[in-house]
Amino acid sequence: MNDSGITVPRRLRAPEPGWTTTADVIVVGSGIAGLTTALRLRRRVDRVLLVTKTVLDEGSTAWAQGGIAAVMSPEDSPAEHIHDTLVAGVGLCDVEAVHALVTEGTDAVWDLIALGADFDRGDTGQISLTREGGHHRDRILHAGGDATGREISRALIAALDRVRDDPGIEVIEHALVVDLLKDADERVCGVTLHVIGEGQVDGVGAAHARAVVLATGGLGQIYASTTNPSVATGDGMAAALRAGAVLADLEFVQFHPTVLYLGEGSTGQQPLISEAVRGEGAFLVDGAGERFMQGQHPLADLAPRDVVARAIIRRMRETGTDHVYLDCRHLGAEFLEQRFPSIVSRCRELGFDPATQLLPVAPAQHYASGGVRTDLHGRTSLEGLYACGETSCTGVHGANRLASNSLLEGLVFARRIADDLTARLGSGELPETTPVPPDGRPELLRGKRRIDVQRAMTAGAGTVRSADSLAATEQALADLAARASTEDADRQGGPKSWETTNLLHLGRALAYAAALREETRGGHVREDFPTRDDEHFLHHVHLRRSAAGVLTAEVVPVPRSNLEGLDLDASVPVDVLDEDREDGAVGSNPAVRHTNSVDGPEETA
Ligand SMILES: Cc1cc2nc3c(=O)[nH]c(=O)nc-3n(C[C@H](O)[C@H](O)[C@H](O)COP(=O)(O)OP(=O)(O)OC[C@H]3O[C@@H](n4cnc5c(N)ncnc54)[C@H](O)[C@@H]3O)c2cc1C
Numbered sequence: 001m002n003d004s005g006i007t008v009p010r011r012l013r014a015p016e017p018g019w020t021t022t023a024d025v026i027v028v029g030s031g032i033a034g035l036t037t038a039l040r041l042r043r044r045v046d047r048v049l050l051v052t053k054t055v056l057d058e059g060s061t062a063w064a065q066g067g068i069a070a071v072m073s074p075e076d077s078p079a080e081h082i083h084d085t086l087v088a089g090v091g092l093c094d095v096e097a098v099h100a101l102v103t104e105g106t107d108a109v110w111d112l113i114a115l116g117a118d119f120d121r122g123d124t125g126q127i128s129l130t131r132e133g134g135h136h137r138d139r140i141l142h143a144g145g146d147a148t149g150r151e152i153s154r155a156l157i158a159a160l161d162r163v164r165d166d167p168g169i170e171v172i173e174h175a176l177v178v179d180l181l182k183d184a185d186e187r188v189c190g191v192t193l194h195v196i197g198e199g200q201v202d203g204v205g206a207a208h209a210r211a212v213v214l215a216t217g218g219l220g221q222i223y224a225s226t227t228n229p230s231v232a233t234g235d236g237m238a239a240a241l242r243a244g245a246v247l248a249d250l251e252f253v254q255f256h257p258t259v260l261y262l263g264e265g266s267t268g269q270q271p272l273i274s275e276a277v278r279g280e281g282a283f284l285v286d287g288a289g290e291r292f293m294q295g296q297h298p299l300a301d302l303a304p305r306d307v308v309a310r311a312i313i314r315r316m317r318e319t320g321t322d323h324v325y326l327d328c329r330h331l332g333a334e335f336l337e338q339r340f341p342s343i344v345s346r347c348r349e350l351g352f353d354p355a356t357q358l359l360p361v362a363p364a365q366h367y368a369s370g371g372v373r374t375d376l377h378g379r380t381s382l383e384g385l386y387a388c389g390e391t392s393c394t395g396v397h398g399a400n401r402l403a404s405n406s407l408l409e410g411l412v413f414a415r416r417i418a419d420d421l422t423a424r425l426g427s428g429e430l431p432e433t434t435p436v437p438p439d440g441r442p443e444l445l446r447g448k449r450r451i452d453v454q455r456a457m458t459a460g461a462g463t464v465r466s467a468d469s470l471a472a473t474e475q476a477l478a479d480l481a482a483r484a485s486t487e488d489a490d491r492q493g494g495p496k497s498w499e500t501t502n503l504l505h506l507g508r509a510l511a512y513a514a515a516l517r518e519e520t521r522g523g524h525v526r527e528d529f530p531t532r533d534d535e536h537f538l539h540h541v542h543l544r545r546s547a548a549g550v551l552t553a554e555v556v557p558v559p560r561s562n563l564e565g566l567d568l569d570a571s572v573p574v575d576v577l578d579e580d581r582e583d584g585a586v587g588s589n590p591a592v593r594h595t596n597s598v599d600g601p602e603e604t605a
Pocket of ligand 1: 028029030031032033034051052053054055056058059060061062063064065066067068069148149175176177178215216217218227228229231232233235236272366367388389390391403404405406407408410
């Protein structure tokens with residue numbers, strides 16, 4: 001057990017709750033993970049409360065474009081999907097979790113279809129399946145071309161609307177969960193939350209429950225530039241950390257290499273330029289017009305994401321700039337408009353014409369592989385607390401996520417959580433209990449300091465890290481933390497400052513975990529330790545806040561048998577032509593993606 005010396009407060013500074021409500025289970029978040037959990041729980045548990053920070057369809061789920069992976073074709077098999085997932089995770093996946101993901105994924109997807117999700121179909125009405133980087137079979141379902149997440153979100157919200165009048169479920173939008181409540185035995189038994197509402201439920205209140213499910217999505221806003229929407233501020237992970245839950249694998253962050261660069265002042269969610277554009281022949285150049293991917297990797301501009309991202313960063317450093325360029329001009333206006341209509345129109349809206357101009361691009365954060373550590377039922381290390389979706393670390397992604405496995409993870413583990421909670425609550429486990437006021441000095445960092453957190457994280461704990469860069473990040477965040485505990489002690493905060501403080505707390509934990517891992521693996525790239533080191537780092541880093549309020553790290557070894565049968569060095573690139581296509585069209589390079597179709601079962605489960 002390592003003591004980091006980093007103090008983590010038990011809670012954010014916020015007004016005392018002015019109102020109280022109760023439920024059996026509180027589900028926090030309305031992406032695929034939260035909505036699926038709430039809908040399944042509602043059928044079996046008396047009182048479900050679903051709260052979400054803004055509106056129901058705001059979150060990464062609705063932005064997912066490429067698709068959802070599942071074994072749907074007779075030519076495919078669970079063993080192959082499991083193998084592809086384990087290879088992508090570079091030896092750190094939890095094999096049992098991956099087994100659950102894949103073997104239950106097919107039924108879960110058919111249930112989603114039965115619920116109303118309308119996936120793209122071929123001429124004969126069969127569901128179209130595509131193949132993406134890292135997958136050896138056609139197993140990616142997609143909807144509306146590039147609108148898979150939007151369709152899944154629509155179907156789940158429509159299902160929720162159909163039961164909205166049911167007294168068994170209550171939905172509160174514009175409800176930001178601030179912190180977790182615990183009883184005297186350290187059991188999680190509710191949340192404090194800020195609601196922009198009317199009447200009694202307005203301002204900060206407390207919601208008490210027998211169990212809480214965190215489904216608050218990712219932490220992309222911790223970096224200056226991300227593909228994630230503005231709600232992705234890691235609130236659930238940070239609240240769990242403050243409450244003493246174990247977080248794992250935080251250092252594994254997936255960066256997307258080609259995100260449209262909108263200028264130094266542009267932060268937050270940025271538009272993706274799909275790898276499919278490079279699949280059609282676009283290539284990267286530096287400011288002098290020189291191609292720099294050739295000779296870096298056999299696949300040159302179509303090398304794996306981390307390879308391309310690293311090469312871009314290197315070239316940016318060499319040339320003293322903050323972006324490079326994507327050259328699509330030779331593809332021609334007609335082809336680009338027909339092949340990538342969404343990308344072209346988005347670029348033109350922003351003042352760039354891919355048919356006539358070089359597109360400025362730079363890497364940006366895309367996906368958090370780590371999160372709140374759970375077991376196979378979504379239970380965290382704290383009794384009464386569950387985590388689901390991108391907020392969780394179920395172990396299915398290991399050091400890197402396989403394309404299109406994240407929507408599937410949210411779907412499968414939401415079902416597992418709902419089933420586990422149903423059984424436990426039904427048998428009288430997790431009885432109602434009384435929260436005790438959290439102790440210790442609260443922290444609050446002004447919302448306007450968010451950019452300082454983002455810059456520190458981007459500079460030192462981003463795409464490429466080193467001991468020196470991480471130390472600089474840790475120092476910058478420590479300085480901000482000093483402000484957070486002393487500055488404006490009379491201020492009670494609000495959504496922006498709570499989110500910013502969450503980013504600070506998570507940033508400190510992430511940078512600390514990244515400093516401990518002196519190797520390069522998956523989404524964690526160290527320029528001072530550029531190779532994988534199974535001898536010393538075949539393990540997870542578990543972080544938690546100790547009773548004394550200090551961040552501690554525990555190294556949890558992974559069995560060497562995890563590596564058996566995986567040819568990690570010769571693996572197919574994990575994410576060449578990944579699921580991020582803005583247009584949803586199938587890449588024309590048959591080596592990396594094909595389309596196939598599959599009939600549905602006679603009846604859906
Ligand atoms: C541009 C883009 C493309 C992607 N493409 C794909 C793809 O094709 N396939 C794939 O599998 N994955 C893809 N991903 C990843 C995938 O979309 C996410 O991992 C997944 O949707 C996460 O689902 P979730 O339910 O865990 O979280 P989200 O969908 O992010 O939902 C989180 C919810 O929690 C709420 N919330 C957050 N904080 C609080 C708080 N404090 N209080 C209350 N509510 C809160 C949010 O408002 C939101 O409702 C993509 C991601 C992005 C950004």
